[in-house]
Structure formats: structure tokens, C-alpha cells
Amino acid sequence: MGVGLYLHFPFCQQKCHYCDFNSYAGMEHLLPRYLEAIKQELFMYKVHVSVVDTVYIGGGTPSLLSINDITKLFDSIRRNFYIADWAEITMEVNPGTCTLDKLRVIRMNGVNRLSVGLQSFNNESLQRLGRIHSVEDFIRTYQMAQQAGFTNINVDLIYGLPWQTGEEWQDTLAGVVELNPEHISIYGLTIEEDTPFGCALKAGKIQKMDEDLEAEMYENAVKLLKANGYDHYEISNFAKPGKRCRHNQIYWRNEDYLGIGAGATSYLGRVRYTNVKEIPRYIEKVFGNDYATVEKEALKLEKMIGETIMLNLRLLDGFKMGDLQKRFKTDVDSLYGPTIRVLANQGLLQEEEGLVKLTVHGLLVANQVFQRFV
Ligand code: SF4
Known part of the structure; x- marks a missing residue:
């Protein structure tokens, strides 16, 4: 792929x-x-x-x-x-x-x-x-x-x-x-x-x-x-x-992408790379035969799952807990299930047969919901 x-x-x-x-x-x-x-x-x-x-x-x-x-x-x-x-x-x-x-x-x-x-x-x-x-x-x-x-x-x-x-x-x-x-x-x-x-x-x-x-x-x-x-x-x-x-x-979906150019970010193989922002420095770095990266962060599993949940929730279809468990080969429910249930009790998330998504009310205060996962 x-x-x-x-x-x-x-x-x-x-x-x-x-x-x-x-x-x-x-x-x-x-x-x-x-x-x-x-x-x-x-x-x-x-x-x-x-x-x-x-x-x-x-x-x-x-x-x-x-x-x-x-x-x-x-x-x-x-x-x-x-x-x-x-x-x-x-x-x-x-x-x-x-x-x-x-x-x-x-x-x-x-x-x-x-x-x-x-x-x-x-x-x-x-x-x-x-x-x-x-x-x-x-x-x-x-x-x-x-x-x-x-x-x-x-x-x-x-x-x-x-x-x-x-x-x-x-x-x-x-x-x-x-x-x-x-x-x-x-x-x-x-x-x-x-x-x-x-x-x-x-x-x-x-x-x-x-x-x-x-x-x-x-x-x-x-x-x-x-x-x-x-x-x-x-x-x-x-x-x-x-x-x-x-x-x-x-x-x-928090999947892999490559970002090219000044200030671009990439997410490849669970590592996030950020390029230098300013145009002259970008040119200088690349012509110095160097990658333009100025920040590199290898994401820890828990952080990566939290970010994936946050990003997935932007989509109105939400995500299936089972899909995340398969993707990350870990018990995602024990990590984030309690937070999801608290938000569901507050009427901000809807959880039905493993499918999690924002409610209509959650959509209006989405940033508050996202903060709970990062
Ligand atoms: S300054 Fe350029 S990048 Fe920024 S909003 Fe205007 S057109 Fe878009």
C-alpha cells in the first residue's frame, strides 16, 4: 500500500x-x-x-x-x-x-x-x-x-x-x-x-x-x-x-504520509518528522545534502493510540474499537475505554457495539472531547 x-x-x-x-x-x-x-x-x-x-x-x-x-x-x-x-x-x-x-x-x-x-x-x-x-x-x-x-x-x-x-x-x-x-x-x-x-x-x-x-x-x-x-x-x-x-x-485516520517542503511534516512508520519552516534555511539544509528535518518524534504506543482516536473522532463515522485493537495489537479498551465511557455518560460520545463516534452535542464541543485523548 x-x-x-x-x-x-x-x-x-x-x-x-x-x-x-x-x-x-x-x-x-x-x-x-x-x-x-x-x-x-x-x-x-x-x-x-x-x-x-x-x-x-x-x-x-x-x-x-x-x-x-x-x-x-x-x-x-x-x-x-x-x-x-x-x-x-x-x-x-x-x-x-x-x-x-x-x-x-x-x-x-x-x-x-x-x-x-x-x-x-x-x-x-x-x-x-x-x-x-x-x-x-x-x-x-x-x-x-x-x-x-x-x-x-x-x-x-x-x-x-x-x-x-x-x-x-x-x-x-x-x-x-x-x-x-x-x-x-x-x-x-x-x-x-x-x-x-x-x-x-x-x-x-x-x-x-x-x-x-x-x-x-x-x-x-x-x-x-x-x-x-x-x-x-x-x-x-x-x-x-x-x-x-x-x-x-x-x-x-493517522496513516502514513510524506511531507515535502518548508515546514512540512511527515508521519512514517510511527515517527513524526517536521521540516525547518523558513524558506532560506530549508534550501540551505537540503543543498547541504541533509534532510530538512528539525524535529523527529518517535511516538510511544499509548500516545499514538490517543492521537489516532482523537483524529478518528473528527470523522462522523467514528471508529471501531476492534479495528484499533487489531491495528495496534494491544488492548486499546483497557487504555482508553474508561475515558470513552465517561464521555458517553456526559452525552458527548456514542458507543454502540464497539463503534465510537461524536454525538450531535459532542460535535459542537469537539475540542473539549479531543483534549481527553492527548
Ligand atoms: S496568505 Fe496565502 S496561505 Fe495564507 S490564507 Fe492567504 S492565500 Fe492562503
Whole structure:
């Protein structure tokens, strides 16, 4: 069986005001060296990984890559690994950074799933978020993606914006649902300290959304998306039948994946590796003939099982205790059964014939549930 391959592209045209991802604006001069370093790092892992079942090119804004660089990147991946015929290959795309020609080249290189970052269907909100595009740019990109042959498109949305009303959120959902994408992800805004939003919060210029209103927005989204034929399969993710994201399911099942690029993490053979975050240091390390890893953690069995339970619970199907016992060849029930039963008594988990999953109430306070397993 193969692994999932994640490739990080940490370049952005400008930084969004809420973003604390490992991405940088104004670093384009490092792009050619970075792509060479990626090529080199892929080669280094050739001896550890042979088949990949899923590929995910994320960022950052991978759609800033030129047509030539996209083809070269996929050539490098294929030169080092066998991409299974059935592989799901996803690329993140930002509206306003793609032409029809570029989307055709992405498709021709085998990408069969696009993830488009829209965030809001309201131009004023997009501006306040620091996004580089308008709603109209998004619609154009979406239509061009369909023209280029994509039949599996995800749209990313954010709710809980400090100024957002319930009505605006409903309009965003309605606007996206009308386009009928195969997959929709919705994330509640987290205001991180070292971002313009974090500074504005500290200075009292913006306020966090009221928790009850944010929960109501989430519940309304679940209702609306389900009513429109989307299967709610993960806390934040909704898919049309057969369109669940296979790559992300590798993370939620805590299975093996290889992460390439600045700041990428890998989980291989029960060991977690984290690459150096900064682009110049990443390039320096890889060209010094070294792995870019700066942290390596061999997970102890109990911790690994706890993390697996936590991640599995993100999936609304939950997990079967018997499957975990087989996978880890240990008595998982004696380790975590008591915690599961306490949470079940509190109405946060449901346990039926060995199948454990979040209840509707547990879904709303999932982070509290997860804390009990890590
Ligand atoms: S485009 Fe994405 S990665 Fe880049 S700054 Fe905005 S949110 Fe962050």
C-alpha cells in the first residue's frame, strides 16, 4: 500500500490578514532555488517511499507556479515515486491566479481534484480578510476549472468573521451551493496572535464573534449543506457521494504520509518528522545534502493510540474499537475505554457495539472531547 504525499508551496502574493500558515509574500526571488530543493528532497525520500496513493500540493498559493514549473514539479514527483493509477491528486488554487491555459496544464499533469480558496461570497468581507480576489474572480476561476475538465472541486469557506452577520453567512453558503461543487470545507475563524487580526484584536479594533452566534452559523451550515445533498463526513467537511477527500482522510485516520517542503511534516512508520519552516534555511539544509528535518518524534504506543482516536473522532463515522485493537495489537479498551465511557455518560460520545463516534452535542464541543485523548 502507498502513502499520501504532501508538497508545500509557501509563496503567496500577499499575506491574508488572518493567516498564520507557513507562507510568505515578497519571497519570489527564492522560488527557483526552492523548486530545485523540492526536487532534491523528493529524491532523498525515494529510498523510503515507493508508491503514493494521494498527492496534495498545498500552500501558500501553488497556483502562482508558472505552467513550466507545474510540469517540472510533476515530472520530479513521477521520477521518484510511482503515483498509483487510482491516485487522488489535489492542488490548491487561489482565484485570480489562474488562466484557462494554466488550469488545462494542471489537469494534463494528472491533477484530478482542485481546492479553491474562496472564504466568503461577499466582496467587502474578502477585502477585509486581505484576500487578493473578488467573488467575480472566484466564479471565473470555478467556471474555467470546469472548462479545463475538473469534475472534483472543493471550495473553502470561513465563518465567524468579527463583522459577519448570520445573513451574510447564509448568502455565502447559498452562493456556493448554487455552483454545486463536489466538496465544501467550512472553518471557523481563529484569530492568531501574530497576524494583523491578532494585533487588531489586541488593540480593541475588532472583537471575536460571540460563541453562540458562531455555533448557530455552524449548525445552519450543516443543515443547509445536508439539505443540498452533501454528506457531512468530517467536522468541517462536506462531500457529494463518492467525493470525500482521500488525502485528508489519511490524516484523520493517522496513516502514513510524506511531507515535502518548508515546514512540512511527515508521519512514517510511527515517527513524526517536521521540516525547518523558513524558506532560506530549508534550501540551505537540503543543498547541504541533509534532510530538512528539525524535529523527529518517535511516538510511544499509548500516545499514538490517543492521537489516532482523537483524529478518528473528527470523522462522523467514528471508529471501531476492534479495528484499533487489531491495528495496534494491544488492548486499546483497557487504555482508553474508561475515558470513552465517561464521555458517553456526559452525552458527548456514542458507543454502540464497539463503534465510537461524536454525538450531535459532542460535535459542537469537539475540542473539549479531543483534549481527553492527548
Ligand atoms: S492565500 Fe492562503 S496561505 Fe496565502 S496568505 Fe492567504 S490564507 Fe495564507
